[in-house]
Amino acid sequence: MTGVLDGRVAIVTGAARGVGRGIAVALAREGARVAVADVLSADDVLADVEAAGGEACAAICDIRDSAQVDAFVAAVVERWGTVDVLVNNAIATAIGPLHELSDDDLLLGFATGPLASAYFMRACFPHLRDGGRVVNLRSGTEQNGLPGYTAYVAAKAAVGGLTRAAAREWGRHGINVNAVVPFAVSEGTLSALDDDQVAGVLRQLSIRRPGDPETDIGRAVVYLVGPDSSYVTGTTLMLDGGGAFFS
Template structure:
């Protein structure tokens, strides 16, 4: 494992929702390697969050984990209260520089079989939660800060069996564009990063060699995405190098479905 470097994000604090597993873990590791203090949010299982923090600390980085359930009433208030408490216990200054809205759930069902309860749940976690997390966090976010929303390539590529999920990510793209205009006066950039098919343990279908090969063929590079592929893009838009980039949808699908 590469060790942390006091680099372009030193003296900054980042919060990654859903930061304990999969893409979220890779984002947490990368931001910490760039020097940020990373608040690793998790919703249910503390073990992966503790492991993520341990990996960051083993590489010389700084992190702490905190729990807040998303998709329920009052989730944003509870998240920020837990963040503030964790920050104080760590001995860090109040406030935030980088907010990565990564947490989300999927709903792999065609429109004909989606129930109202399922629809409400996926929108509660994927749209309502980040909306109010941002709203309640604006007072903590320092001028010149960064908001990075994790979208999806399904907003560009039609996949009928995840229609409701795709709609949530379309909403995130619109929120990104609107907030970029609103927060520009404070020097805050807002961008969306859209992964394609990424090889994580969260997707059990990728254990099937035939499925892996079929999904890999979707990319122009003929391979599945790695969590680090996404984390590196997030690290770019979270840095000063992307100070003139805002309101953008960054396609990180590896050229998914570029051809016929």
């Protein structure tokens, strides 16, 4: 297989399903070797990658635990020699009115979002130097908020801060750090929104269909981690059909 990511080693968190799965397959189709960190079995995405003629591996990793993150990164380096690309995609979050959320509910989005992203960025830093790429997943809800999603929105806003600050700090180390805001109908979206809510979001889009995790979101991530974006850092690419949550 020849592609723009030939020889690159990528970690994608939360890629057992949804947007992450699409990103993992898109990177593999371009020749990257892809390691999937998830609490769910990644057998399906491994089969997708194999069917596409790519190479992937997976391990169960609870990204809330920095020791598991360190061990995962070490295992990837042991297997493939380095890490060139890190995509912090995983999230778990509690949904509900702020005043009803427990301590654990409040912690969940932060632990799986900005904190886990920082754990992975810290662990991967020595390998990412001089040419590495990081892509973090943000949300359109950061802009205007969304009732019932306060814990999620706050955690995603922290991912935005992490992305901007790390891009500033790591430019001199040769590491580009960017973010994307997707809209795609995934298992996560479907468990959070009912059919009417999904239809309501679609009505607000300029392009009135959900993004495809592989061809719409994954291909844009290929750009952000590939050779054509070497002068792009600290930016957020909107992959939301033109404004799902911004009107």
